[in-house]
Amino acid sequence: MRDFGVGFGHLVQGQKWVAQHGRRFGFGLLPGLVALVLYLAALGALAFNATDLTAWATPFADDWSTLWRAIFRNAMTALLVAFSVFLAVVTFTAVTLLIGQPFYETLSEDVDRSRGGDVPESGLPLWRELLISARDSLRVVLRVAFYAVLLFACGFIPVVGQTVVPALGFCVSGFFLAEELTAVALQRRGVELKERLTLLRGRRWATLGFGVPLALVFVVPFVAVFLMPGAVAGATLMVRDLRGEDSEENDHEDGNLSSPGGDQGVHPIPH
Numbered sequence: 001m002r003d004f005g006v007g008f009g010h011l012v013q014g015q016k017w018v019a020q021h022g023r024r025f026g027f028g029l030l031p032g033l034v035a036l037v038l039y040l041a042a043l044g045a046l047a048f049n050a051t052d053l054t055a056w057a058t059p060f061a062d063d064w065s066t067l068w069r070a071i072f073r074n075a076m077t078a079l080l081v082a083f084s085v086f087l088a089v090v091t092f093t094a095v096t097l098l099i100g101q102p103f104y105e106t107l108s109e110d111v112d113r114s115r116g117g118d119v120p121e122s123g124l125p126l127w128r129e130l131l132i133s134a135r136d137s138l139r140v141v142l143r144v145a146f147y148a149v150l151l152f153a154c155g156f157i158p159v160v161g162q163t164v165v166p167a168l169g170f171c172v173s174g175f176f177l178a179e180e181l182t183a184v185a186l187q188r189r190g191v192e193l194k195e196r197l198t199l200l201r202g203r204r205w206a207t208l209g210f211g212v213p214l215a216l217v218f219v220v221p222f223v224a225v226f227l228m229p230g231a232v233a234g235a236t237l238m239v240r241d242l243r244g245e246d247s248e249e250n251d252h253e254d255g256n257l258s259s260p261g262g263d264q265g266v267h268p269i270p271h
Contacts, residue, residue, distance in 0.1 A: 001076045007178075007209025007238065014234020015227070017111060028229025031100025036225050038095075039088050046084050050077045068125035083148075089219055090144045090173055093180045096228060102129055104232045108185045108203050111236040115246065120189045129187065136183060140176055145171045174211030175200065177218065181211075181235035182242075189239075199242055210238055 018025040046053075054077045061069045070127060097104060112119045151169050155161040179200055186196050200207045214231055218224040240246050 001205060003203060003205035004209035007203075007206035007211070008213060008240070009209075010206075010238040011210050011213060011234045012239065013237055014111075014232070015212065015230035017114070017233040017237075018230040020106075021110070024110060024233075025229050027103050028100070028107055028232065029225060031103055032096050032225035032228045034099055035096040036222065037093060039092060043084060043088060047081060050081055053226060054080060065110040083152075086148060087145075089215075090148075090176065091137075091141055092218065092224060093177055093228075095143065096224075097184065097232075098130065098133055098137060101133060102126065104184050104229075105129075107229060107232055108188065108236045111233050112185070112240070114218075115237075115240060120185075122188045122190060132187065135184070136187075137180065139193060142178060144172065144176050170212055170215050171208060173207055174209075174213075175204075177215050178207045178211030178235070181214075181231050182239050184232055185236040185239040190242075203242055204241070206238065211235065227246065 018028065034126060051073070054073050058073060061072055064072070066158065109119050109121075123133075148169075151165050151172070154165050157165070179196060182200070183193075183196060184198075191199070217227060
């Protein structure tokens with residue numbers, strides 16, 4: 001559980017970092033504002049036409065009595081709107097990151113630069129990075145959709161469905177939210193999606209400590225816009241922690257060389 005606090009600490013440090021670098025915070029808001037306008041327009045159109053969509057999708061209920069038809073279609077309309085809001089929450093980050101790829105990459109690089117040492121770069125052209133981000137985001141969304149359907153089905157279990165399932169839902173959302181945000185820094189390091197998921201599972205509690213609080217506040221898209229720059233900064237700090245980059249730099253500063261085989265200290269040569 002200590003790692004949960006470590007992950008949350010990275011989130012807080014990321015928000016502090018952008019607060020101290022106001023220019024980056026301002027640039028980081030632009031993609032979120034664009035995404036917010038698009039999502040509000042889409043959800044507004046859906047809410048306005050939800051009743052008609054439900055009626056079109058359930059023609060078999062036309063012959064039911066007025067009462068049961070109204071109860072059934074109102075329930076289906078509520079589920080449609082709820083699922084759409086859930087989908088909007090879990091995809092908002094991916095879409096915002098895709099729109100703001102150049103902004104957030106630069107922000108992430110600045111965080112690395114502020115910590116000292118090398119600043120990793122993918123070396124790929126922007127169009128290639130956007131293509132990779134879109135592909136990986138789609139794969140993540142499909143995973144989230146699978147868990148969403150599973151949790152939705154479990155939601156009908158008495159007691160468990162109203163207590164445990166919502167908590168698990170936020171954990172799932174938080175984990176994949178953390179994956180999307182750390183992808184900015186990890187993609188620059190040439191780390192593929194499969195490796196990213198393995199890395200995050202290796203520090204599951206830290207990942208949840210970073211992602212779950214964000215999942216809770218990102219339910220309100222307007223809040224998500226203002227927290228997004230700090231979330232990207234915090235995710236970069238967490239990547240450095242997960243990969244041991246800060247400790248490696250400290251080893252070099254102390255005159256030690258780190259290697260996969262263990263600590264290779266600088267020792268005097270025997271005479």
